[in-house]
Amino acid sequence: MNFDALENYVTSTPLTWLILTMASFKIGIIIYEKTNKNTLLQPIIIAYIIIMSAILITGTSYKEYFDSVKIIHFFLGPATVALALPLFNNLKYIKSLFLPIVITLVVAGVFSIVIAVGLLWSLDANLQTILSMTTKSITAPIAIITSKQIGAIPSLAVGFVIITGIIGALLGTIIFKIVKIKHETSKGFALGLISHGIGTARAIEIGEKAAAFSALAMGLSGIFTAIFLPIMISFFK
Numbered sequence: 001m002n003f004d005a006l007e008n009y010v011t012s013t014p015l016t017w018l019i020l021t022m023a024s025f026k027i028g029i030i031i032y033e034k035t036n037k038n039t040l041l042q043p044i045i046i047a048y049i050i051i052m053s054a055i056l057i058t059g060t061s062y063k064e065y066f067d068s069v070k071i072i073h074f075f076l077g078p079a080t081v082a083l084a085l086p087l088f089n090n091l092k093y094i095k096s097l098f099l100p101i102v103i104t105l106v107v108a109g110v111f112s113i114v115i116a117v118g119l120l121w122s123l124d125a126n127l128q129t130i131l132s133m134t135t136k137s138i139t140a141p142i143a144i145i146t147s148k149q150i151g152a153i154p155s156l157a158v159g160f161v162i163i164t165g166i167i168g169a170l171l172g173t174i175i176f177k178i179v180k181i182k183h184e185t186s187k188g189f190a191l192g193l194i195s196h197g198i199g200t201a202r203a204i205e206i207g208e209k210a211a212a213f214s215a216l217a218m219g220l221s222g223i224f225t226a227i228f229l230p231i232m233i234s235f236f237k
Contacts, residue, residue: 017060017068024050037205042169044198048162062155076141076197086212093209094216097185105217108193109224112137128153134229136160139196142222150233161196168195169202184210192217 027050028043035041055065066073087094094101116133125133131152135143140161147157172191181187188210191199196218203214 015068017065018071020054021047021051021069021072039170039173042166042198042202044169044201045166048166066155073141076139084215086208087215090209090212093185094212101189101216101220104189105193105220105224109137109221112194113225113229127151129156131233132156133160134233135225136164137194137196138222138225139218142226146226146229149230162198165195165198168199172199172202185213188213189217193221196221 024047025043028041028046031046032038032041032043051065054060055062113134116136117130120130120133128151131150132147134150135146135152135157138146138161140158143157143161144154146152147154168191172187172195175181176187176190181190184207187206188200188203191203191210192214193199195202200211200214200218203210
């Protein structure tokens with residue numbers, strides 16, 4: 001048997017990467033549940049490790065992998081829209097907190113971008129890398145579009161999005177305990193604002209109110225960044 005030909009066929013077939021991605025996440029869920037939902041063993045982290053290992057071992061480029069799993073990327077949109085259900089169920093409560101929500105969104109959104117830019121600037125990073133970091137706290141589909149508009153590198157922007165989401169999901173619960181945050185709404189809004197989809201997945205485990213406010217924060221943060229970030233970048237240019 002020609003093993004080289006077999007390996008080349010398997011690694012070059014789009015369906016292989018699609019199956020691997022879905023299987024990796026399923027393995028992540030199993031491990032997460034078996035370890036009593038250990039924060040350090042989030043399903044997305046396990047899946048990320050498995051997929052990255054496979055990509056590195058086979059020498060597959062990110063573009064080849066992304067092209068193979070585009071259907072998953074396509075369904076990110078409908079999946080995000082589905083988060084409107086907990087929002088609808090908590091609409092009255094959300095309306096009562098309209099002003100605090102707007103203030104938190106603007107202050108935290110601006111601070112998140114400023115701290116990211118300041119950190120990379122202090123490390124003498126190039127302009128494209130800095131710009132790619134500015135979209136780290138919005139969901140991947142919006143980050144890709146926005147990064148193109150501001151002259152950043154979309155693939156790098158997505159990398160920052162994933163890393164930010166994982167770190168937020170990992171450290172969020174720990175930080176909530178340290179600063180003694182008890183309200184589900186505050187936890188959810190913070191996770192959605194900083195850690196987008198991955199943070200929202202963690203918020204769903206906390207409760208319905210946390211899920212609703214996380215989805216709200218993720219949506220508003222994406223809109224806020226997509227509208228005002230290109231304007232600010234063009235102003236400074």
